[in-house]
Amino acid sequence: xxxxxxxxxxxxxxxxxxxxxxxxxxxxxxxxxxxxxxxxxxxxxxxxxxxxxxxxxxxxxxxxxxxxxxxxxxxxxxxxxxxxxxxxxxxxxxxxxxxxxxxxxxxxxxxxxxxxxxxxxxxxxxxxxxxxxxxxxxxxxxxxxxxxxxxxxxxxxxxxxxxxxxxxxxxxxxxxxxxxxxxxxxxxxxxxxxxxxxxxxxxxxxxxxxxxxxxxxxxxxxxxxxxxxxxxxxxxxxxxxxxxxxxxxxxxxxxxxxxxxxxxxxxxxxxxxxxxxxxxxxxxxxxxxxxxxxxxxxxxxxxxxxxxxxxxxxxxx
Amino acid sequence: xxxxxxxxxxxxxxxxxxxxxxxxxxxxxxxxxxxxxxxxxxxxxxxxxxxxxxxxxxxxxxxxxxxxxxxxxxxxxxxxxxxxxxxxxxxxxxxxxxxxxxxxxxxxxxxxxxxxxxxxxxxxxxxxxxxxxxxxxxxxxxxxxxxxxxxxxxxxxxxxxxxxxxxxxxxxxxxxxxxxxxxxxxxxxxxxxxxxxxxxxxxxxxxxxxxxxxxxxxxxxxxxxxxxxxxxxxxxxxxxxxxxxxxxxxxxxxxxxxxxxxxxxxxxxxxxxxxxxxxxxxxxxxxxxxxxxxxxxxxxx
Numbered sequence: 197x198x199x200x201x202x203x204x205x206x207x208x209x210x211x212x213x214x215x216x217x218x219x220x221x222x223x224x225x226x227x228x229x230x231x232x233x234x235x236x237x238x239x240x241x242x243x244x245x246x247x248x249x250x251x252x253x254x255x256x257x258x259x260x261x262x263x264x265x266x267x268x269x270x271x272x273x274x275x276x277x278x279x280x281x282x283x284x285x286x287x288x289x290x291x292x293x294x295x296x297x298x299x300x301x302x303x304x305x306x307x308x309x310x311x312x313x314x315x316x317x318x319x320x321x322x323x324x325x326x327x328x329x330x331x332x333x334x335x336x337x338x339x340x341x342x343x344x345x346x347x348x349x350x351x352x353x354x355x356x357x358x359x360x361x362x363x364x365x366x367x368x369x370x371x372x373x374x375x376x377x378x379x380x381x382x383x384x385x386x387x388x389x390x391x392x393x394x395x396x397x398x399x400x401x402x403x404x405x406x407x408x409x410x411x412x413x414x415x416x417x418x419x420x421x422x423x424x425x426x427x428x429x430x431x432x433x434x435x436x437x438x439x440x441x442x443x444x445x446x447x448x449x450x451x452x453x454x455x456x457x458x459x460x461x462x463x464x465x466x467x468x469x470x471x472x473x474x475x476x477x478x479x480x481x482x483x484x485x486x487x488x489x490x491x492x493x494x495x496x497x498x499x500x501x502x503x504x505x506x507x508x509x510x511x512x513x
Numbered sequence: 514x515x516x517x518x519x520x521x522x523x524x525x526x527x528x529x530x531x532x533x534x535x536x537x538x539x540x541x542x543x544x545x546x547x548x549x550x551x552x553x554x555x556x557x558x559x560x561x562x563x564x565x566x567x568x569x570x571x572x573x574x575x576x577x578x579x580x581x582x583x584x585x586x587x588x589x590x591x592x593x594x595x596x597x598x599x600x601x602x603x604x605x606x607x608x609x610x611x612x613x614x615x616x617x618x619x620x621x622x623x624x625x626x627x628x629x630x631x632x633x634x635x636x637x638x639x640x641x642x643x644x645x646x647x648x649x650x651x652x653x654x655x656x657x658x659x660x661x662x663x664x665x666x667x668x669x670x671x672x673x674x675x676x677x678x679x680x681x682x683x684x685x686x687x688x689x690x691x692x693x694x695x696x697x698x699x700x701x702x703x704x705x706x707x708x709x710x711x712x713x714x715x716x717x718x719x720x721x722x723x724x725x726x727x728x729x730x731x732x733x734x735x736x737x738x739x740x741x742x743x744x745x746x747x748x749x750x751x752x753x754x755x756x757x758x759x760x761x762x763x764x765x766x767x768x769x770x771x772x773x774x775x776x777x778x779x780x781x782x783x784x785x786x787x788x789x790x791x792x793x794x795x796x797x798x799x800x801x802x803x804x805x806x807x808x809x810x811x812x813x814x
Contacts, residue, residue, distance in 0.1 A: 214655070214659070226672045226674070333801060334797065336800065337748075337793065337800040339792045342786065349782040349785070452663035454756070455756065459775075478672070
């Protein structure tokens with residue numbers, strides 16, 4: 197067990213280095229000069245060179261990378277070119293807002309997806325199974341940004357029961373524990389929950405069906421175990437892989453809510469990335485992507501370790 | 514096709530032709546399975562209709578996709594000559610939806626095709642040679658796998674700058690890692706099979722073994738997996754346009770139309786959500802078709 201965790205941790209190191217390399221290369225992949233966004237139209241070459249030096253863009257690439265990495269390790273991702281504030285202080289509140297959305301969405305999809313999957317997996321009626329599968333397929337195929345628009349049309353324009361955009365009254369950037377803020381959370385969270393719900397329902401259904409077909413279930417039934425007890429045995433066998441899928445979905449939500457956030461004007465990382473792209477604020481883009489990717493790697497790591505802790509079969513393989 | 518006879522694979526003397534014949538029989542069986550699946554068949558019809566409509570848009574579209582009219586903006590569906598109404602610049606919505614398929618479908622399909630070719634090549638080479646080559650290739654792939662897919666696509670497209678070509682590059686980059694992983698794991702299973710050993714014993718070169726023996730046996734799983742990515746690709750590709758990172762106005766593209774019509778969501782909600790219906794129909798059809806393909810390929814024995 198400890199050996200496995202250690203190996204998994206070591207395996208993460210090159211990935212993290214690779215991720216930092218990719219994020220670093222963003223600035224240099226971009227067409228044009230990294231500082232062109234802040235340069236005045238008629239800037240002389242001298243001024244341009246000065247500004248470049250101020251941001252450290254005049255050094256050789258490996259040096260720039262190491263310096264950037266060193267700073268990043270201590271939480272300094274440089275300065276946002278547009279707002280001239282430290283990147284991290286812009287990114288962190290946005291990450292918190294995105295995480296709030298993602299956590300709510302994953303809880304909703306956990307409850308919905310697992311119950312639907314269990315119903316379909318244990319039901320012997322074709323129609324139940326078929327309808328759950330159909331719903332789940334719609335869930336994974338729907339363009340979620342469009343679903344968000346449909347939600348707005350239905351609940352904000354037609355029925356006028358929920359607010360269409362924003363996180364709270366008057367464009368607030370921080371979430372408060374109030375009824376009104378909860379109302380703002382409903383539509384984006386439901387929209388975001390659609391994909392993981394579909395994925396979970398499908399995999400739970402498949403997993404339950406597969407475990408039910410295994411011989412030990414027949415044996416349990418054969419020895420006269422009550423239905424409820426057999427159910428527990430089946431769940432125990434199906435749970436670990438489903439947990440892994442859920443972790444992965446959560447991680448995807450953290451980075452994948454960009455489109456939904458745009459629809460609902462949710463002040464999260466998606467919103468921030470969008471702003472960074474339109475203003476060509478590359479340090480901000482770089483920092484936001486880096487922080488999100490790190491969360492993604494970390495979530496995957498935790499899921500893997502948890503899975504080995506729960507499921508001895510993974511350890512042995 | 515439905516009355517296709519059970520063509521028994523002809524046992525050819527030469528292994529090369531033998532392999533190809535066998536694949537033909539296998540693919541025919543897969544085709545027959547999909548043909549019998551009513552849902553999959555319906556999806557095929559829908560996709561064919563959308564594709565043909567996109568290809569023949571200039572001939573069947575009722576209006577000019579770029580002709581604006583300030584007086585007839587956001588007309589609701591079924592007004593006058595406008596079957597589905599007009600958009601925020603008074604252009605015929607039906608016409609633009611038909612034309613939109615051209616960019617949106619290609620933007621969804623092309624990255625998957627490109628990524629399948631490149632990803633399979635990487636994965637097969639890594640899987641076949643193993644050891645250091647495997648390490649080198651797969652660790653790089655893992656790095657790109659360490660980004661959430663939508664985030665990577667948006668970040669890459671954002672860095673490279675808006676445009677159809679740049680979104681194509683970033684989407685391809687997003688889909689290479691998962692395909693390479695599948696290709697690598699299938700190839701690793703195949704390369705220790707007896708027939709590969711036998712080919713190696715006869716002195717066949719590595720490229721020859723890969724092309725003649727490995728490729729034929731990994732194509733099925735890789736293609737099944739790739740087909741499941743098309744739906745995601747369509748959604749993300751339109752999503753990039755939705756963010757303004759893909760096609761540029763005034764080009765008709767479903768994602769871009771959704772983006773520009775979003776401003777009118779309170780005034781003309783039906784018009785505003787229509788382009789999404791097209792994206793949804795396409796993506797659901799591809800998903801169901803890929804599901805059917807997977808079950809069809811599972812009945813390999």
